[in-house]
Amino acid sequence: MIETHDLSKQFHDFMAVDGVDLSVKEGQILALLGQNGAGKTTTVRMLTALLEPSRGWARVAGYDVMKNGHDVRASVGVLTEHHGLYMRMNALEYLEFFGRVYGLSPSMRKSRRDNLLEYFGLAEAAKRRIGEYSKGMRQKLALARAMMHDPGVLLLDEPTSAMDPESARLVRDEIARLKSSSRTIVLCSHNLTEVEALADMIAIIYRGRILLQGTLEELKQKALGLPEYTIQFAGAWDAGRLELPKGAELLEKTATSLKVRVEAPREVNPQILKILSSQSAPVMAFQEEARTLEQVYLKIMADAKGSMYVQ
Amino acid sequence: MFNKLQPMWLVSMRELRDQFRDWRVLAPMVVLTLGFPFLMNVFANQTVDFLNQFGASLIVERFVPFSVMIIGFFPITVSLVVALESFVGEKERGTIEPLLNAPFDDWQLYFAKLLVGAITPLIASYLATGLYLVMIHREGIALPAPVLLFQLLLLTTAHAVLMVSAAIVISAQSTSVKAANLLASFIVIPVAILMQGEAVMLFWGNEDVIWMAIAGVTIISLLLIRVGIAHxxxxFLLGREIDVLNLKWMWDTFWSNFRGGAQSVGAWYRKVFAPAFRRTLPAVFLVVLVTGVSVWMGYDWVQTNVSDVLANAPAEEVERLKENFRELPDLAVLRGQINAPFLFFNNTRAVALMLLAGLFSFSVLGILIYMVNIALIGGLYAMLALLGMPAAEIYLAGVLPHGILEIPALLFGGAAVLYVGAGIVTPQVGKSMGEVVIELLADWAKIFIGLILPLLAAAALIETYVTPGILVWALGG
Structure with missing residues (x-):
């Protein structure tokens, strides 16, 4: 649904995006992570045919962004950094307007509009001027606008940034539902917990270049190395005679625990358990050392900047 | 076609509804639309009473159309705010991006803004004019003739479209509402000057000239719309870099285009000047045609209008005029009156003026200045012929020696202005309007410095030191 190759954008002598290759399939969520000004918005704007790439190409929903800008825009729903709401309109008028802009039939407009307002808890405030809405309500309405024409591709910039936890949860659920109904989503966010929960693929962009991309597991492995596991025993156990299988490395040994690094956990971990079980080890817990996306992100950024502020 | 127009209509109607919910737009419009006609009516009554005391009925008769034009103009100036902030206002409020992300073509968005920008001032303008006409009718003051009234209606519409289309261009190219409002003086002041000219025409009472004014304003409006869509x-509407007035960048862009990397004058002529000259060739051919037409128009105008004047003029006046022309081949007089730097400066100024006038009118005014200058050649020839003088000989001896360089110099000047004007209204993808204008100006400068100035310098020297001698030799004896 979204594919780019060598996608680049130069503004005079400033390279805003440099050689971005992305591939997001139907039903996948790609999270684009990076600092402010890293090139996320420029990338999204190229994907919506707002900016013309200086180099490379991009296809969105089957259309070339340079040749079929009109079709690209018709197939994409975008939540922008600025929500772009008309303050003198009410929510009903606003969604009705965009429904008409995207060519929806009157009945479709009504049903989409009512459903979205209901889902996002805006039905009661639907006839109030948008200017009177809270920040969170405005963000929900902007998201409703992006979804109004039920697009196959959604490009969402900070979809929950101004929301209370309850509303944010509502939006996350909706994004997950959209994913399960085969929508392709690009999510730009600084909320790493949200990204961890939602994204299938993650791309980290720095100064216009993709530093790293892949699944969360791949990123963890690339940035932080092989996964590490702690094996906790119910009491003291002598591990002196223990022979680990190939692909596992013993890092630390105490009377009540072991710490191992594993190359291919799917294959190796069951073997370790089998060995421990055969030696009647009183295994109480076998768990992966916690490695969050935040650690991955900070490590990659630190490496990129050449600084060592990450512990 | 209807499907293509529908999105445009949608955006326009939404914005129109928004405007009518904004008291800051509504209040001045209502006051001007409803209040100004009353004021003008009172003023008209006072003026009519005053003029009637002196039996100046003709001025009274012409005053009413003038008032109608003014009444129609004022609501347009206030409503201009709407057009001025059409794009840049949305950009500042952050509402532009969802609109740009919507499946509109550029022209649909542009025309939607143009439509909504023009509807409001036109409604206000027509209302105010209608109200004023009703008032003066009730006062017993004669209404203008239907044709004149129709002309005034068209003129008001043309003014509105002209101002709104210029405002939309400014709005699409500005980065803040404040900057757009400041730039609005580039609309209001020229239009106010234009209206002074139109007021003179109304008092003159020549219908044909008013038609020409309507046509002229309409042409400029269409060119402005074309420029707006082209750029x-x-x-660039979303870009951040366009809000910076970067003089260094402007100069660097101009200089790199002008110099084109050439290391010597010869290389510059070969590699930089020659391609620029080739680019202006279509304009040169067009200006050659314009030259022919202008010469003929000057000749025809003098033949048509001056022959009657001469026929009815007293014989001694005509004789004195002939004497003046006969005194021309006096070398001492001629050498005292002309000098090369003066001639060179004068002609250079004319070419520069053509560019300046052309820049603000997409070459229309620049070409008009050229036409007037060239028409003088035909007009003078006709005048000499009417006075029974040897026009052909005088031209061969007094114009040809330096004219062979001076006229082509002016012609290339006209062509360069036409080239710049055409370039401004031509879409150029991937370049900002500023870049396009700077590149065009660099091309103009190449023609001006590389060709026109040398021709004018040589022409001025010939006109000072050679032409008078030939003229005396040919005719003085």
Whole structure:
């Protein structure tokens, strides 16, 4: 649904995006992570045919962004950094307007509009001027606008940034539902917990270049190395005679625990358990050392900047 | 076609509804639309009473159309705010991006803004004019003739479209509402000057000239719309870099285009000047045609209008005029009156003036200045012929020696202005309007410095030191 190759954008002598290759399939969520000004918005704007790439190409929903800008825009729903709401309109008028802009039939407009307002808890405030809405309500309405024409591709910039936890949860659920109904989503966010929960693929962009991309597991492995596991025993156990299988490395040994690094956990971990079980080890817990996306992100950024502020 | 127009209509109607919910737009419009006609009516009554005391009925008769034009103009100036902030206002409020992300073509968005920008001032303008006409009718003051009234209606519409289309261009190219409002003086002041000219025409009472004014304003409006669409790019509307007045960048862009990397004058002529000259060739051919037409128009105008004047003029006046022309081949007089630097400066100024006038009118005014200058050649020839003088000989001896260089110099000047004007209204993808204008100006400068100045310098020297001698030799004896 979204594919780019060598996608680049130069503004005079400033390279805003440099050689971005992305591939997001139907039903996948790609999270684009990076600092402010890293090139996320420029990338999204190229994907919506707002900016013309200086180099490379991009296809969105089957259309070339340079040749079929009109079709690209018709197939994409975008939540922008600025929500772009008309303050003198009410929510009903606003969604009705965009429904008409995207060519929806009157009945479709009504049903989409009512459903979205209901889902996002805006039905009661639907006839109030948008200017009177809270920040969170405005963000929900902007998201409703992006979804109004039920697009196959959604490009969402900070979809929950101004929301209370309850509303944010509502939006996350909706994004997950959209994913399960085969929508392709690009999510730009600084909320790493949200990204961890939602994204299938993650791309980290720095100064216009993709530093790293892949699944969360791949990123963890690339940035932080092989996964590490702690094996906790119910009491003291002598591990002196223990022979680990190939692909596992013993890092630390105490009377009540072991710490191992594993190359291919799917294959190796069951073997370790089998060995421990055969030696009647009183295994109480076998768990992966916690490695969050935040650690991955900070490590990659630190490496990129050449600084060592990450512990 | 209807499907293509529908999105445009949608955007226009939404914005129109928004405007009518904004008291800051509504209040001045209502006051001007409803209040100004009353004021003008009172003023008209006072003026009519005053003029009637002196039996100046003709001025009274012409005053009413003038008032109608003014009444129609004022609501347009206030409503201009709407057009001025059409794009840049949305950009500042952050509402432009969802609109740009919507499946509109550029022209649909542009025309939607143009439509909504023009509807409000036109409604206000027509209302105010109608109200004023009703008032003066009730006062017993004669209404203008239907044709004149129709002309005034068209003129008001043309003014509105002209101002709104210029405002939309400014709005699409500005980065803040404040900057757009400041730039609005570039609309209001020229239009106010234009209206002074139109007021003179109304008092003169020549219908044909008013038609020409309507046609002229309409042409400029269409060119402005063309410019707006040609340079409307979603990318530059969102870009951050266009809000910076970067003089260094402007100069660097101009200089790199002008110099083109040439290391010597010869290389510059070969590699930089020659391609620029080739680019202006279509304009040169067009200006050659314009030259022919202008010469003929000057000749024809003098033949048509001056022959009657001469026929009815007293014989001694005509004789004195002939004497003046006969005194021309006096070398001492001629050498005292002309000098090369003066001639060179004068002609250079004319070419520069053509560019300046052309820049603000997409070459229309620049070409008009050229036409007037060239028409003088035909007009003078006709005048000499009417006075029974040897026009052909005088031209061969007094114009040809330096004219062979001076006229082509002016012609290339006209062509360069036409080239710049055409370039401004031509879409150029991937370039901002500023870049396009700077590149065009660099091309103009290449023609001006590389060709026109040398021709004018040589022409001025010939006109000072050679032409008078030939003229005396040919005719003085």
């Amino acid at each position: 409307f790019q979603r990318e």
